[in-house]
Amino acid sequence: MLLTVFNGSPRGRASNTACLLEPFLEGFSETAGNAYELHYLAREKELEEHIRAFSEAECALWAFPLYTDCMPWAVKNFIEALAPFCGRQSNPSLGFLIHSGFPESLHSHNLKRYLEKLASRLGCPLIGTVIKGGSEGIREQPPAMTRALFRRMRELGQVFGRSGGFDPVLTARLAQPVRFSVWKLPVARIGLKMAELMYWNRMLKGNGAYEKRFARPYSQDNAEE
Amino acid sequence: MKIVVLNGSPDSRRFELDCYLAELEGLLETRGHVVKSFELRAMNIGHCTGCWGCWVKTPGECVIRDDSQKVCRAAINSDLLLFASPVIMGFTSAVLKKISDRLIPLLHPYFEIDRGEIHHRKRYERYPAVGLLLERATDTDEEDLELIRDIYARMALDFKSELKFTGLTGNPAEEAADALDRL
Structure with a gap:
């Protein structure tokens, strides 16, 4: 499977999003024949390139933090640029990984609803949405504090790499606490x-x-x- | 009441929201309100880079110096902050989202427990009520409108406030002015 990943964090490479994606993509790559390409939506000048990547993708993963209770600006900017693709036959399947500084996943529920509606608006088969709370500062935490989380992300990636879907048990565990x-x-x-x-x-x-x-x-x- | 309008229309060729706001602002002024309107598309506003400088370097102020400072100052000193936007791909415009992301200097990085949930702590004593004015697109359905309302209601919670008004440009501006008058 070729996975096209869009990192929508305003911090790009130096983001908590990137920290979560890294073990996920390692796990994903363990399945022979899997490969991915990574794009950073915060790089405004590369918007044309991002649109092209979306148009050619077979399977896309969008990952970003909750920002004022919704998506960051760069993600909305990208979504608007995708308007011409609404209903196109060959759109990629879409999965979402969203995370927040708030420890509870309930803060991200509306965003999940929005994103899943967006997938249907675009006519993209929906893979699902993974929500992780309490992500503030993980990029700076000592390995002992992040080991369990990164192991889980790796497992999530492994299952995704094999099946093309998010493991429901792991997804539910990552979303804890809901409140x-x-x-x-x-x-x-x-x-x-x-x-x-x-x-x-x-x-x-x-x-x-x-x-x-x-x-x-x-x-x-x-x-x- | 002091009202700050954030006009999130991305394009000057789209007249509906602009015309509606001009009419609404006129009505509100004749009723004694003080209205300050920001045409976001014409302003120099960069996007939040997530540096958290507004929390840990220059508390309360963004390190990027642009027109966002004017908006922050006006917003926090208003009684009502009206987010106005056409619905694009099921949500308010990127132009409006850009300034929303730049309002975080008005909050404090510390968390507190509020109504059983974790939210940001107040930075200021008082925050404006939040209003939402939407211009439907041809593909906008009831579910889209409900989602946008739900998202802004939660955003208002984080801004220590409440979503007190939702209007559509399809309804008469008089109606919106009446509703805002009653706040």
Whole structure:
């Protein structure tokens, strides 16, 4: 199978999306005869190339983060450019991998609905949608923290490489938690505090911006530009 | 009420949304509202690169200096932020999505628990109500409209606000002005 992958992250190569795709594509490539090509939608100047890649693809995987509760700009820009392909007979089958900084997958449910409708609007056979929450910072985490996730992504890729579909059990596991139960919320709260201290505050301090972290540059007390 | 309109029409050759907004803005002004309208397609606005500089380098402000700063300042100081767009491929325009992505400096990177879900923490004391004005395309169906509403309702949650108005350019501008008046 030849898989055409579109990475829609605004960060392109240096993205959490790329970190999730890497083990998936390794697993995918284990099946003899499988090959993939990778495109970065954030590279605005390559839009024509992306359209061509879509038009020639037999099977396409779109991967990107949730951005203000939907797709990032570059992905919408690409979608608009695909309007002429609506209903074309030879459109590729489409699979989606979406992830969010929010730990629960429920934040991505509307986007999943949109993407699946988009597949039908384009007339693309739908492979499915994989949702992964809690992806913020995985590109910087030590291997011990990401090992289990990357192993799962690799397995997902292996099954995809063999069957052309997303394994339902792995997909369901990756989507956990859908939401936190009342009992788990206190644990989640501790996790959020850890992220604050170990991730955000570390970066803020490294940039000498920690003291300004609650700044309100546009509040009316601050003079108009 | 202070109303900020984000006109997400991508093309000056499409008149429907532009004309509708001109009429609606006129009506709102005669009713005493202060309206500030941004024609996004004519503005110099780059796309978010995901650098998180607005959270960890220059908190509250994007490191890319362009017209997005004007929009952020006006938006956070308004009572209603109206997202206006033609429906293209089942969603609001890329032009509008570009500025939506650039509104994240208005939020704080820290998460908190809000109504049992994880959401961003407030940066500002108050946030504008969110409104949505859509121009249907020939392929737009009810499911598309419901999806767009659902997505903007969740976006409003993240902006510590609520989706309080949804209108269609197919309905009279008077009707929209009445609905906005009642907010």
